[in-house]
Amino acid sequence: MKYFTLGPVEMDAETLKISQNPLPYFRDESFSDINLTLVRRLKDFLKTAASTRIAMLTASGTAAMEAAVSQVFTTQDRLLIINGGGFGQRFVEICRWHSIPYEELKLAPDEPLTTQVLSAYQNKQVSGILVNVHETSNGRLYPLKALSTFAKKKQATLVVDAISSFMADPFEMDDQGVDIAIFSSHKSLSVAPGLAFVAINETTWKNRINKVAPLSFYMDLSSHVQQIERGQTPFTPAVGVIIQLSDKLRRIEQMGLDSFLANIESRASHFREMISNTPFLVPEYPLSNALTPILIPDDKAEHFYNRLRSDYGILVNPCSGRWANTMLRVGHMGCLTLEDNNKLVCALNNIAAAS
Ligand SMILES: *Cc1c(COP(=O)(O)O)cnc(C)c1O
Numbered sequence: 001m002k003y004f005t006l007g008p009v010e011m012d013a014e015t016l017k018i019s020q021n022p023l024p025y026f027r028d029e030s031f032s033d034i035n036l037t038l039v040r041r042l043k044d045f046l047k048t049a050a051s052t053r054i055a056m057l058t059a060s061g062t063a064a065m066e067a068a069v070s071q072v073f074t075t076q077d078r079l080l081i082i083n084g085g086g087f088g089q090r091f092v093e094i095c096r097w098h099s100i101p102y103e104e105l106k107l108a109p110d111e112p113l114t115t116q117v118l119s120a121y122q123n124k125q126v127s128g129i130l131v132n133v134h135e136t137s138n139g140r141l142y143p144l145k146a147l148s149t150f151a152k153k154k155q156a157t158l159v160v161d162a163i164s165s166f167m168a169d170p171f172e173m174d175d176q177g178v179d180i181a182i183f184s185s186h187k188s189l190s191v192a193p194g195l196a197f198v199a200i201n202e203t204t205w206k207n208r209i210n211k212v213a214p215l216s217f218y219m220d221l222s223s224h225v226q227q228i229e230r231g232q233t234p235f236t237p238a239v240g241v242i243i244q245l246s247d248k249l250r251r252i253e254q255m256g257l258d259s260f261l262a263n264i265e266s267r268a269s270h271f272r273e274m275i276s277n278t279p280f281l282v283p284e285y286p287l288s289n290a291l292t293p294i295l296i297p298d299d300k301a302e303h304f305y306n307r308l309r310s311d312y313g314i315l316v317n318p319c320s321g322r323w324a325n326t327m328l329r330v331g332h333m334g335c336l337t338l339e340d341n342n343k344l345v346c347a348l349n350n351i352a353a354a355s
Contacts, residue, residue: 002343004331004340010190012190015190034242035231035232035233042249052199053200053225054198055200056228070094071209072180072212078103082147085135085137088104129151130161132163133171139290139293141286142286144160145176148176151177160178162178163182167252168187169288180198182199195242220234267337268332271330275294283327290331290333297352300355301328302325317329
């Protein structure tokens with residue numbers, strides 16, 4: 001099966017190979033060294049200062065979203081949530097669960113997020129902004145610049161769920177004015193699920209985190225940060241995923257972050273070029289390199305999904321909600337090639353011709 005999925009993604013041979021090794025013991029110095037190097041490389045790739053704190057949670061990405069929101073904000077805050085799909089809605093549900101007051105900015109699919117749209121909130125109380133910079137549920141990418149400019153004006157804390165954008169699109173945490181960045185192991189980092197990260201800049205760490213009591217013992221960000229600073233975790237981590245990830249980061253460092261990003265960018269643009277010569281349209285909103293949403297004519301998304309899977313051994317991602325019948329999502333993350341793109345487009349054309 002060839003995985004054009006959005007996480008877990010097609011893993012490379014090196015990752016699969018080291019996954020066969022027995023796991024090392026983790027409460028010793030050599031494992032601490034692995035963790036310390038892993039965190040240093042992540043900070044390099046995030047383009048953030050050494051003073052940024054990183055919490056490494058053994059969990060899926062949603063735990064990092066919840067830990068960030070619930071340990072940074074309180075019932076005294078008022079958050080603005082950019083809600084353009086399933087993951088924006090998840091931020092809404094997390095705030096509701098923790099009784100943190102919020103307002104939703106809902107955008108129509110063809111409505112861009114601009115300074116002007118944000119100016120409607122200029123005179124309202126906004127102490128934090130939550131955004132999924134790439135709304136994976138429909139592939140929409142938001143402009144960080146407009147958001148961080150607005151956040152600065154309001155002196156609001158900008159929390160960016162970059163889970164499917166980090167390591168797919170250029171991301172510069174400090175220069176782009178991001179206070180908290182969230183990401184996980186199994187999207188563009190292309191290893192197994194199991195690790196989720198919260199990166200918190202120094203200002204936010206000092207002004208926010210230590211002032212809010214953790215709502216969960218297991219997810220206490222302070223204890224995770226304190227422990228990782230000496231290369232450890234408060235509890236047993238996903239040791240196997242750490243081994244995969246540290247090897248993957250080492251290889252990305254070797255080839256250079258820019259080359260890694262250029263590769264995924266070239267796979268995405270090659271696919272978009274190929275698909276433009278077919279009956280499958282691509283929505284007009286800005287896209288991440290992580291995935292291309294394609295519109296399937298005649299409400300036949302499920303039919304195409306099933307045929308790709310059973311006749312061609314190709315797995316893409318269906319959509320839910322309003323896009324369920326009309327859109328499929330094609331991932332570009334992980335170990336895929338331009339030749340894989342050719343096979344997928346060829347398969348889509350064949351299915352269209354037969355139906
Ligand atoms: C995958 C993803 C998540 C996290 O989902 P989990 O199932 O908890 O890993 C959160 N936000 C975005 C934008 C994602 O793409």
